[in-house]
Amino acid sequence: MCLAIPSRIVEREDLRAVVDVYGARREINLMLMPEEVGVGDYVLVHAGFAIQKVERDAARDALKVISSIIEEVSREDRNAAETQPVARSPRGRDAC
């Protein structure tokens, strides 16, 4: 799925940044960003890359919706994992 998750930048050095999403920290790459961003900004992150800047309020709203979809999908994936001995990860993608 091509979901992209709004994430808050907490550290930045050149094209590398650390984001906070749902309390987890992940390193991301800013190479694809069309505009300058800094600590405190929200960016849409997909498969380890920031692909767009998102306004703070929009990001917070989107996080609520997206978490519900991810919950849905990962619950199904957990169910599938119970019947199939395979570790399934959610694609690091947020909607198409």
Next chain:
Amino acid sequence: MKETVARMRELMEKIDRPVRLMEVCGTHTVAIFRHGIRDLLPEGVLLLSGPGCPVCVTAVRDVDTAIAIAKSEGVVLTTFGDMMRVPGSGKSLFNAKAEGGDVRIVYSPLDALTFAEREKGKKVVFFATGFETTSPSVAGTIMEAERRGVENFFIYSVHKTVPPALKALLESGEVRVDGFILPGHVSTVIGTAPYGFLASQHGKPSVVTGFDAQDILSGIRMILEQLAAGAARIEIQYTRVVKPEGNPKAIAVLGECFEPEDAEWRGIGTIPLSGLKVREAFGHRDAAAVLRPEVRTENVRTACACGDVLKGVKIPTDCGLFGKACTPDRPVGPCMVSSEGSCAAYYKYKAIEGMKL
């Protein structure tokens, strides 16, 4: 939300005929069920799922090739987790792993690159699936591999692009669609220009739409407004994330690494210029060219209707296997494998919540 629903009723009275809309993106399919959107729509609005599930459209031969790569000596195949159970002509990557193939799940192609840096003695291949939301990240990873000088990192690209698929659907004449709910995050990258032909050549109103309940209802209302007025334009409902020009930086990086090529879509066939091939300048990263995996793909014929479901010709419940021989636990086709596939979504909501389909 109430006003939107009331306005949609008014518009449908004006339009005065059934309206068929296609949600292109698999995430929209899931969101539409999750928010119970069908229960809120006026009589006469039918939503069809489109080809926008990357897992579902990956061709049997491409899965077979990924398996052959995973089983090659000294090779590690890295992939997004959702490709693991997708059947090839006989087996899935999950089976290949059980038989000793080295397959690892990653969240980002950058994780695969970092893994390659650590495992210098192995050839590390990333199985690059997905649409334009994902392909720029893979292109960026190729750039990063060059910058860091990681020689043992390759990709096997089966990336696909959305607009050529919509063009092929309309030109096939098989499916009747009055308008398109266009993908939110693919459009974050490509913007609206590549969809122009939907309106200008085919007269289909189309709206780039977000993922919450109000977004989806508003997107549908905007399509109905155009239909009622006899207009056909490409509009953006999801303005807080999508700009008309998309992301020029991502488009540039994508174009530097990849060029369009014909690609096979599962159940649909070959669609001209709908795939992405690694450009010659980065040919040393192209696993298909460097490793030349030997693949024997057998034609498997089942009664699976995934192809027609992906084209919007059938809905999942029209398939004879649906819910009987084919369930999420024992999927026959990829639309039942992916949690974003239409069949899996229909199965879940039909079976569990008895929701209006």
